[in-house]
Amino acid sequence: MHCLICFRDITEATTWQNLWTVKEKNICDDCESKFEKVKGSTLCEKCMKPVSEEVNLCGDCYEWQERFQQDPLIQNVSIFTYNDYMKDVMACFKYRGDYELVHVFKEAIKDTFSEHFKHSFQLVPIPLSDERLSERGFNQAEALAQLIDLPIYNVLKRTHSEKQSKKSKLERLTSKNPFRANHPISGDVLIIDDIYTTGTTLRQAAQTLIDHGATTVSSLTLIRS
Amino acid sequence: MDANQFSGKLLLKHEWNLDDELFELWLQKKWIQEVPGIVRKFGVTMCQRCFNTEKKYFGLMPGDITYCRKCVAMGRLSEREPLYRWSGPENELEPIPNSCAWEGKLTPLQEEAAHAIVRTIQTKKRLLISAVCGAGKTEMLYKGIEYAAEHGLRLCIATPRQDVVRELAPRLRRDFPSLTSAALYGDSTERDHGAHLVIATTHQMLRYQNAFDVIIVDEVDAFPFHKDRSLPKAVNRALKPKHALIYLTATPRFNLKLQTALKLIPTVSIPMRYHEHPLPVPTFKRVHQLEKQLQAYELPKLILDWIEERKGRRFLLFTPTIELAQTLSQSLSIPYVHSESPDRKELVMKFRTHQLNALITTTILERGVTFPSIDVAVLLADHHVFDEAALVQIAGRVGRSADDPTGDITFFYEQKTNAMVAARQYTRIKNKEAQRKR
Ligand SMILES: [Zn+2]
Ligand SMILES: [Zn+2]
Ligand SMILES: [Zn+2]
Numbered sequence: 001m002h003c004l005i006c007f008r009d010i011t012e013a014t015t016w017q018n019l020w021t022v023k024e025k026n027i028c029d030d031c032e033s034k035f036e037k038v039k040g041s042t043l044c045e046k047c048m049k050p051v052s053e054e055v056n057l058c059g060d061c062y063e064w065q066e067r068f069q070q071d072p073l074i075q076n077v078s079i080f081t082y083n084d085y086m087k088d089v090m091a092c093f094k095y096r097g098d099y100e101l102v103h104v105f106k107e108a109i110k111d112t113f114s115e116h117f118k119h120s121f122q123l124v125p126i127p128l129s130d131e132r133l134s135e136r137g138f139n140q141a142e143a144l145a146q147l148i149d150l151p152i153y154n155v156l157k158r159t160h161s162e163k164q165s166k167k168s169k170l171e172r173l174t175s176k177n178p179f180r181a182n183h184p185i186s187g188d189v190l191i192i193d194d195i196y197t198t199g200t201t202l203r204q205a206a207q208t209l210i211d212h213g214a215t216t217v218s219s220l221t222l223i224r225s
Numbered sequence: 226m227d228a229n230q231f232s233g234k235l236l237l238k239h240e241w242n243l244d245d246e247l248f249e250l251w252l253q254k255k256w257i258q259e260v261p262g263i264v265r266k267f268g269v270t271m272c273q274r275c276f277n278t279e280k281k282y283f284g285l286m287p288g289d290i291t292y293c294r295k296c297v298a299m300g301r302l303s304e305r306e307p308l309y310r311w312s313g314p315e316n317e318l319e320p321i322p323n324s325c326a327w328e329g330k331l332t333p334l335q336e337e338a339a340h341a342i343v344r345t346i347q348t349k350k351r352l353l354i355s356a357v358c359g360a361g362k363t364e365m366l367y368k369g370i371e372y373a374a375e376h377g378l379r380l381c382i383a384t385p386r387q388d389v390v391r392e393l394a395p396r397l398r399r400d401f402p403s404l405t406s407a408a409l410y411g412d413s414t415e416r417d418h419g420a421h422l423v424i425a426t427t428h429q430m431l432r433y434q435n436a437f438d439v440i441i442v443d444e445v446d447a448f449p450f451h452k453d454r455s456l457p458k459a460v461n462r463a464l465k466p467k468h469a470l471i472y473l474t475a476t477p478r479f480n481l482k483l484q485t486a487l488k489l490i491p492t493v494s495i496p497m498r499y500h501e502h503p504l505p506v507p508t509f510k511r512v513h514q515l516e517k518q519l520q521a522y523e524l525p526k527l528i529l530d531w532i533e534e535r536k537g538r539r540f541l542l543f544t545p546t547i548e549l550a551q552t553l554s555q556s557l558s559i560p561y562v563h564s565e566s567p568d569r570k571e572l573v574m575k576f577r578t579h580q581l582n583a584l585i586t587t588t589i590l591e592r593g594v595t596f597p598s599i600d601v602a603v604l605l606a607d608h609h610v611f612d613e614a615a616l617v618q619i620a621g622r623v624g625r626s627a628d629d630p631t632g633d634i635t636f637f638y639e640q641k642t643n644a645m646v647a648a649r650q651y652t653r654i655k656n657k658e659a660q661r662k663r
Contacts, residue, residue, distance in 0.1 A: 097301040100284035
């Protein structure tokens with residue numbers, strides 16, 4: 001076996017200890033230690049953003065709750081922070097198109113899924129525009145969803161492109177929903193995406209899914225930026 | 226658009242930067258030809274860009290499409306994403322006489338090397354210039370560059386190290402103002418539109434085929450060129466069938482030394498620095514349990530004494546690992562740099578401009594960068610990362626300026642290694658050789 005990131009040999013000698021904790025390891029300890037999990041006692045209850053001790057919700061989530069009276073997204077769970085190392089790895093994975101790197105996150109995604117969600121959830125990856133998809137050759141959200149051994153429902157479509165760049169906060173919160181659903185859906189839905197930034201994209205997707213029959217919508221994102 | 230600016234290129238579709246219509250047209254005209262990205266032959270899979278055949282460097286994408294992970298940083302090449310090579314009209318460079326604006330004077334030894342280079346370019350042969358650190362390699366190239374420009378030959382200076390490209394390009398542009406040039410490396414944004422002079426990392430050679438009349442490989446023994454077998458292959462592919470290939474190094478590795486010894490490659494040896502002072506000979510200082518002490522944040526007296534003796538002269542401390550650099554940095558309150566430090570350029574600049582008096586570094590500063598008037602110590606000189614070439618290069622940082630041609634180079638170690646002895650031997654031999662040339 002070779003580390004998926006640095007290609008170093010990681011064929012470990014079998015010891016009693018790792019006999020009991022057999023895990024599919026595909027990166028070396030060095031590389032693994034450079035990722036940072038989202039943690040801390042004061043995280044936004046909804047989206048896991050670090051917040052001050054006096055509040056339960058971050059500004060964005062509070063706004064959704066207060067301004068629009070209802071939030072289409074029940075909960076977001078993120079695994080890693082967007083530290084410099086993660087930025088490099090994601091640049092390689094998404095922009096350079098090094099697909100194999102998805103397997104780096106297999107354990108983390110699987111463990112997080114079983115800790116927070118049930119097998120009855122229906123997995124819906126955030127789609128890419130056709131243009132992006134053909135450029136990249138794969139959809140990173142779908143690639144991540146595939147790490148969980150459950151069927152995937154590609155019911156969302158993008159009507160216009162991903163570019164979110166320099167919009168004001170209000171514009172972002174109220175911008176036109178870029179998704180449509182090409183199929184009805186029901187029950188509890190779990191949206192999968194690579195990164196949670198402001199939550200707007202995810203909530204637009206969530207709203208679309210609710211409009212098409214979803215009972216509840218949550219999200220699992222690899223990174224909380 | 227001048228089509229022949231593309232001659233010699235081997236690129237992914239998007240790298241051509243052409244609109245779809247023109248790209249299709251040129252494909253039809255066979256000015257651009259498709260080259261499969263990944264080829265399977267006799268059970269071996271090979272990347273057609275970086276020559277990789279190692280299984281661990283191939284990846285699979287959805288749809289069972291194989292792609293090469295080794296060169297993916299240059300844009301993904303897969304069974305579905307081929308390369309395209311230029312097969313249209315060839316670039317004919319405008320000959321430019323008297324392009325060299327440099328008015329300095331070469332030493333007799335530099336002169337000798339310069340002539341050998343011109344002769345090699347004329348006769349389209351190979352040449353090794355084995356010149357000590359501080360011999361003034363760059364100026365030795367000038368006559369060759371001028372000759373190439375005058376005869377419309379495309380010349381590339383390739384080096385394994387980005388820093389060298391960054392340092393060399395502005396100098397060459399200043400001294401050859403009438404030549405078109407391109408400096409190419411990982412994050413440079415420059416493009417080569419069929420320039421007279423290309424200054425590039427050896428990695429960039431992977432984007433060329435049949436492009437250059439002359440390639441000069443500077444620091445041919447540096448990482449990763451000597452370790453990565455794909456890079457010499459890439460250099461060969463980037464050359465035209467009739468070409469001159471010139472290697473420059475202070476520390477030729479075994480393979481080149483052997484070729485010299487067997488007279489397979491003409492070799493010019495420059496054992497003397499341009500200022501004609503001898504190379505500083507390393508002093509060996511043995512410290513019992515050096516590694517343990519350093520790791521425990523303890524500083525051996527011998528090392529503290531050495532620092533004390535600098536008396537305000539600037540110095541560099543080389544360590545074999547990043548961890549040790551970090552530990553030492555804490556114990557001594559001296560900043561450290563390594564290949565991934567975000568503030569690397571800034572710290573080096575501060576050291577250069579005397580805002581810093583001392584700097585701890587891993588082997589990244591072993592070559593390419595020069596500072597006048599410094600002393601150097603290597604801590605754990607017996608560590609395996611310090612091979613002969615590395616130690617010679619590190620010692621070569623000392624006494625670079627004509628105004629201050631001496632300085633101290635000390636190796637601190639626990640157990641003497643062959644590399645240390647060989648490095649000291651190297652300086653002595655070169656100094657003797659230089660004396661005979663005087
Ligand atoms: Zn690794
Ligand atoms: Zn929140
Ligand atoms: Zn490759």
